[in-house]
Amino acid sequence: MLNKEGHVPLYIQLKDLIQEKIESGVYAEGTAIPSERELCNMYEVSRITVRQAIERAVSEGLLVRRPGKGTYVSARKIHQPLERITSFGTTMTGQGLLAKTSVLEAQNAYAPAKVYDILQVSKNTPLVKLVLLGTANSQPLAIYTSYFRPDIGEQMADYALEWAAQGRAFSSFDLYEGMSHELRPVVARQTFEAGLASSMVARHLRLGNPAVVFVVESVAESKTGVPVEYKIAYYRADRYRFSIARKIGT
Amino acid sequence: MLNKEGHVPLYIQLKDLIQEKIESGVYAEGTAIPSERELCNMYEVSRITVRQAIERAVSEGLLVRRPGKGTYVSARKIHQPLERITSFGTTMTGQGLLAKTSVLEAQNAYAPAKVYDILQVSKNTPLVKLVLLGTANSQPLAIYTSYFRPDIGEQMADYALEWAAQGRAFSSFDLYEGMSHELRPVVARQTFEAGLASSMVARHLRLGNPAVVFVVESVAESKTGVPVEYKIAYYRADRYRFSIARKIGT
Numbered sequence: 190m191l192n193k194e195g196h197v198p199l200y201i202q203l204k205d206l207i208q209e210k211i212e213s214g215v216y217a218e219g220t221a222i223p224s225e226r227e228l229c230n231m232y233e234v235s236r237i238t239v240r241q242a243i244e245r246a247v248s249e250g251l252l253v254r255r256p257g258k259g260t261y262v263s264a265r266k267i268h269q270p271l272e273r274i275t276s277f278g279t280t281m282t283g284q285g286l287l288a289k290t291s292v293l294e295a296q297n298a299y300a301p302a303k304v305y306d307i308l309q310v311s312k313n314t315p316l317v318k319l320v321l322l323g324t325a326n327s328q329p330l331a332i333y334t335s336y337f338r339p340d341i342g343e344q345m346a347d348y349a350l351e352w353a354a355q356g357r358a359f360s361s362f363d364l365y366e367g368m369s370h371e372l373r374p375v376v377a378r379q380t381f382e383a384g385l386a387s388s389m390v391a392r393h394l395r396l397g398n399p400a401v402v403f404v405v406e407s408v409a410e411s412k413t414g415v416p417v418e419y420k421i422a423y424y425r426a427d428r429y430r431f432s433i434a435r436k437i438g439t
Numbered sequence: 440m441l442n443k444e445g446h447v448p449l450y451i452q453l454k455d456l457i458q459e460k461i462e463s464g465v466y467a468e469g470t471a472i473p474s475e476r477e478l479c480n481m482y483e484v485s486r487i488t489v490r491q492a493i494e495r496a497v498s499e500g501l502l503v504r505r506p507g508k509g510t511y512v513s514a515r516k517i518h519q520p521l522e523r524i525t526s527f528g529t530t531m532t533g534q535g536l537l538a539k540t541s542v543l544e545a546q547n548a549y550a551p552a553k554v555y556d557i558l559q560v561s562k563n564t565p566l567v568k569l570v571l572l573g574t575a576n577s578q579p580l581a582i583y584t585s586y587f588r589p590d591i592g593e594q595m596a597d598y599a600l601e602w603a604a605q606g607r608a609f610s611s612f613d614l615y616e617g618m619s620h621e622l623r624p625v626v627a628r629q630t631f632e633a634g635l636a637s638s639m640v641a642r643h644l645r646l647g648n649p650a651v652v653f654v655v656e657s658v659a660e661s662k663t664g665v666p667v668e669y670k671i672a673y674y675r676a677d678r679y680r681f682s683i684a685r686k687i688g689t
Contacts, residue, residue: 195563196549196563196565197549197563198549201549201551204551205551205552208552208553209552248637248639250632250634250654266632271521271631271683271685272685272686273685273686273687273688274685274686274687274688275688299446299447299448299451301451301454301455302455302458302459303458313445313446313447315446362687365687374687375686375687375688376684376685376686376687377684377685377687378682378683378684379682379683379684379685380680380681380682381521381631381680381681381682381683382500382516382676382679382680382681383633383651383652383653383676384500384651384676384677385649385651387494387498389498390498399635399649401633401634401635401651402633403633404500409687426632426633426634427634429632430630430631430632431630431631431632432628432629432630432631433521433628433629433631433683434626434627434628434629435521435522435523435524435626435627435629436522436523436524436625436626437523437524437612437615437624437625437626437627437659438523438524438525438625
């Protein structure tokens with residue numbers, strides 16, 4: 190219960206209580222929490238206190254408001270450690286999610302100029318373009334567009350179509366698994382940005398407007414430093430959390 | 440010029456051209472690019488082609504639309520490698536920006552419950568709360584709220600006020616510099632999330648609505664594993680880009 194004589198503001202105490210109920214599973218992921226009026230009665234606090242507590246919990250990402258419907262417990266975020274890239278399927282299974290990958294596109298296409306520069310391939314050469322959609326529990330979570338070096342592109346597209354037909358969950362990096370090849374990548378140089386989803390990305394990820402996405406660009410390099418793949422990925426920001434331990438200082 | 444007989448769609452060619460002009464500085468950061476009509480005339484292409492090219496450049500973050508005003512070249516993003524945390528001042532100076540830190544709050548305060556758990560301090564103890572605002576070229580870029588272990592909090596607040604009075608640019612981690620102390624942190628465990636800015640954060644960062652921010656939580660630990668500081672930071676997503684080289688596979 191709330192301590193009305195304590196030092197901690199009531200709305201913070203109420204937010205902490207709601208958070209504890211979410212973390213202990215009393216309020217389950219994706220379900221509605223009690224209405225403002227119910228919370229007022231349950232905790233004998235004012236409507237203003239309840240609103241401030243909910244506002245705080247929404248800004249911390251614990252709750253989401255669905256206009257005209259109520260306030261719901263956010264879906265838990267998928268946690269990706271940044272130290273190393275692990276397989277898409279393993280990551281999802283590790284978090285209790287049923288994952289699947291679909292191939293939206295696998296064809297020859299012209300890429301933006303910078304992709305040719307990055308892959309060190311002459312412009313006006315078509316490249317193999319592969320667009321994958323990653324879903325978990327039937328919800329689309331991320332869309333990935335890759336361009337490959339010409340010498341591996343067709344092989345990669347074939348693997349993708351084969352794996353998707355088998356119902357597997359994979360990212361483009363997982364596809365190199367079968368390849369006993371000097372071009373198999375060992376490192377991905379990535380940049381992480383965030384922004385509003387474009388209408389195309391929002392449509393594929395079934396997001397409303399405005400929706401926030403992580404934009405992750407990757408260049409995968411073989412152990413001899415050859416860039417073999419350029420990839421741009423859009424992840425639902427409400428479903429992903431990245432973590433890292435960083436050393437402080439020089 | 441555009442190649443109307445080429446394989447590459449005209450709008451992609453035009454987008455690439457605009458990008459080259461931005462990268463070479465012909466279109467300078469923060470200035471308006473020519474109007475749609477001017478671009479149609481300059482490149483002898485249809486209005487639809489120009490719109491598609493601009494749409495693409497906006498979705499890639501190269502341009503921003505200011506309703507009723509025109510289309511502008513985005514400010515270059517600040518690049519932060521994730522391998523290691525370097526000083527705020529050095530990072531900004533390295534990118535040619537004039538940085539400054541202001542202290543918005545330095546006082547005793549009660550923290551959310553999870554902060555006490557993280558810092559392993561009993562609840563109902565006030566902690567030193569330090570809120571810093573980082574600016575570059577007079578634009579606010581990030582707001583940081585830190586809570587410290589009780590034994591170092593006052594010292595940290597004193598340093599912050601002193602450094603700010605000297606006009607220095609710093610983050611809370613830089614403040615440990617002077618401290619020859621076993622509690623000096625050597626690692627920060629961080630999570631990166633992204634979302635829409637709350638109205639409070641938007642006000643401090645002078646952002647319109649909707650605005651996207653990175654939300655970075657850090658726990659700084661001493662070399663003996665003692666958690667000395669909890670920090671939550673909000674970074675303007677339109678001004679920050681994080682990078683990392685990740686190993687692929689297990």
